């Protein structure tokens with residue numbers, strides 16, 4: 115998609131669609147008189163009479179009825195009350211715009227930036243949010259239908275009408291685009307079926323990404339994991355015919371490899387539960403058990419594009435969790451990469467095992483902070499539902515900063531406690547240092563707490579996205595399926611930390 119860097123006017127704009135924000139008291143908008151002078155006085159009347167809706171997230175499309183203009187249609191976006199409009203609402207509104215543009219197969223679009231500005235949201239923010247929201251809303255899930263009549267028209271050109279500095283508007287729009295594209299990539303990974311996205315394929319994808327952004331990458335295969343003694347991920351992989359992979363990507367921003375943020379992702383490409391097998395209905399959707407890995411890769415894409423001044427290491431443990439004569443089973447005792455032993459009580463609690471080795475490896479490779487992200491437990495859904503990511507942390511100050519990033523990104527996170535009593539239960543075993551399933555009470559806490567045993571004193575944030583990584587229904591910012599949750603929050607967090615260092 116081309117961004118037209120020449121600012122447009124109402125007269126010069128040639129777009130198929132001109133996007134305009136409308137609210138009550140529209141007459142007070144700067145430039146409104148110029149707008150109606152070109153596009154016709156009745157528009158103000160139509161707004162008053164409700165033919166053009168000003169209600170929040172209401173879209174009205176009209177043909178541009180003045181033949182002298184080169185705009186074909188105007189899409190009015192209801193903003194409700196500009197005084198109370200939040201950035202989340204504006205992003206969601208643009209999500210709906212993105213859906214509409216897709217439906218219309220629009221090729222050329224002009225955005226009247228100033229028509230979306232409020233006292234709290236300036237024009238640069240509008241351009242970021244517009245690109246991000248519309249880019250997310252535009253996304254469609256790929257399918258494998260042999261007879262599809264969908265024509266895939268892409269937007270070819272976007273241009274802007276604004277009184278603000280064009281360079282800033284363009285730069286903002288480009289940042290928003292980067293964010294949306296990275297999230298959409300993560301969504302596509304989550305949506306890929308387990309027979310297509312195996313751990314080997316996930317590693318291939320990571321390799322491509324590394325090549326594109328000049329990251330250092332290492333991919334450990336099964337023999338190398340055996341050599342290193344990564345007994346936890348290997349135990350999960352035992353029942354599989356597919357090889358496991360541990361993927362490590364390094365982004366070095368400063369001369370010295372210090373002050374490194376470690377991003378650790380669960381990349382279980384399909385989770386049957388193993389011998390502690392899931393139910394028929396519980397199995398469906400388990401292709402998405404690599405949502406944590408997708409979030410990490412999505413965040414790395416943004417980091418690769420925007421190149422913040424912060425060292426980052428990403429470690430992804432990837433395998434599927436299958437059944438065979440060789441699969442691991444309850445009562446097994448395994449030795450993790452850290453040396454700690456684990457009594458297996460439930461083979462469906464496999465994510466924490468994969469993360470245990472990945473976290474240990476990340477620390478060994480120099481991570482000074484750990485953020486792990488995983489579709490770890492059904493328990494987080496019981497506790498928080500499908501719209502909140504569950505958090506555990508051992509560093510409240512770090513988490514406060516993370517919350518700020520999540521608010522900026524509009525992705526809700528909520529912390530649960532991890533007490534000494536919880537830790538005791540994770541450490542309770544007659545035969546090993548830890549057990550992988552202390553009980554059916556507090557699943558989310560036991561899952562994350564288990565990972566914490568391998569993090570130690572390193573500042574750590576654990577993100578359980580089992581509820582938020584996939585949606586069962588379409589929403590303003592996208593279709594049902596993979597959401598790409600936490601891509602934007604993690605990238606924003608890294609960006610803000612980098613700015614702090616300046």
Ligand code: BES
Pocket residue numbers: 385387403460462463464465489490491492493550551557580581
């Ligand atoms: N992959 C699942 C968690 C999950 C559940 C993700 C629903 C997405 C939707 C995880 O490996 C798992 O099975 N967790 C178990 C742990 C339990 C057996 C200790 C759970 O939470 O039920």
Ligand code: ZN
Pocket residue numbers: 385387461462463464465
């Ligand atoms: Zn499981």
Ligand code: ZN
Pocket residue numbers: 382385403462464465489490
């Ligand atoms: Zn799982």
